Amino acid sequence: MKNDIKKLSDYIDKLNEEKKPKEHGNASESPELEELFETVRMVRRVKEPALPKADYPKRLSRAVADMMQKKNNAKRPRRPWFMAAAAVAAVLVIAVALNFLVTFGRTNIVSAMEQAYNEIKAYHGILKVVEINDEGIEISQAKMEVWADKDGRYCIEETEGQQKGLITVNNGQKKWQLRPDDKKMYVFSPFPDLYRFTFEIGEEINIVKNALKVETIGEDVISERKAYVLKVTPSGGKPYKIWIDKDTSLPLQRETSMNNAIQYRVTYIDIEYIDSLPLEVITYKLPEGFKEINENAEQIVNNYDEASKITGFIPMEPVNSLEGYEMEYIAVTADAKKVKTYYSLKGQNKRIMFLQGKSAGELEPAPTSIKGKIGNNKAEIQSPLEADNGILSGGVYASTTNINSIRWIEGEFEYAAVGDVSMEKLSSFVKSFTGKDVQIPSETADSSEQPQVEVEVDLHAEENEQKSVDAGSSPWKLDPVYVAQVFVSLKISPEGIQGEYPVKYEDIEVIVNNGEDAVLQIDGNDTPIRKVYLKKLIRKDNTGIWSVVGYDPAN
């Protein structure tokens, strides 16, 4: 048993180092241990892609895309002598346009994609997934019928492939998955929806928009549609190719780069843009002979009065009208302890969930959080939400990268707002809901405050550190508290840290964290440093490592 415990831990370490453990597939291991290895591998698959948060300004139009189309459709000149001149002119215009496209291609294509997405309401298509090996042999893996709209609702049915018949639906109120093989219908919470479906058009455009580099590398014909081919270097991942329909400016196909001699291509072999989703595809109905499996049952209620009868407390109602938000529904958790009110942002695929319940004591903010205030009460601000303490417990938010939260205790009640929206939007929502001032230090604090002592940073070394973190090593470099703890501890013990750190993790307080700059304060008397200044020097999103750029001595 003791040996198994060590073997399992070593196995996890090997996987974390992105190395193939020698125990992998080793028949000499006990079946029980092999089952635990398999469980570890399954859990690792929960890791979400790291999506950058930086929001690039919308500043360009689809002028070039339109211009290209107009030039292609140009009328034929009447006089033959003019034809040659027009042809030369057209070639010149196209050459200039292509040059323009190559030089400014990224912003124009991206802008055209955004604009085009703004103009559609919903879509319906057939998605094909193909696996390609390093010899170029293609194997069709699956075909899926996709129905999706811009409010985040979707219905995906696998029509060919290993999971044929599998249907996954999220209609905003409920998420469910119908599995015909075992005649079961699994019901899940609709928010947060940690994994939706592959090649969701809005999400693809977001990734391209926030990519480090986008290049136009050619043209092609996909599903009888002319397309631009772009090479995208995403923030936190390998480069991939995406095909953009010339007529609609919307994505048609994506091909990953080769990874372990395998690459994947997903293609909309057919797609139409529609006004709304048919009701029958997003209406929940348990088919005859199927069993509903709902382990996180939330009871939907009509109003707060019904909620109070179930929970035994009177929930807080919004003090002000919540303009720009639409209340979707109110639900009470299975244990009858929490009331959740779900709001959506009108016209956007964004949601905020407002939780309330009885408090179990004082607020103990997560160490990585920023400490703010709601009225006179201290609040825990998390951007992104990492620690699910108090009323947030049980949410499994840890693998997400784009969910923010504000949590506080007021009297005998605990509240939290959780949403896939910016912190600014979330705080304005809380202000409207509660009628109280929301103070978030990172918004008010001066992040440009200069340290008394500057720390010289070796950018080349930091770039290598970033690569190593991207590969799964030293994840603590993403945690500002940990980075500050190691820095201060090494100042106290320059020869190295053995055993406990001389500065405790819980004695470090985040006083500024705007995602790019952070200032942390070290409490207590046994520290030579009072403040540590951190910066994301290599990458600004949630996958970027923190580097120490300065500090203030304790005296």
Next chain:
Amino acid sequence: MTSEEDHTEVSARRLLIENALKELNEEQRKVIELRIIKGYTAAETGRLMKKKEGNIRVLQYRALRKLAEILKANE
């Protein structure tokens, strides 16, 4: 997400795992989150959870056994 995982089957598995994780107690979920999802070492996890490295190894072993049982029951 790596390219190998880009498939609907993965989405189904993810939902099952996420659901199963919710059935663990807070300490068990935390140790799996830190050790496997976030990739901290046992020593780092110990510091974050205020436990000894050896306790983390035992805790993760028990948590994974429980998780495997839940996943098997839900299959």
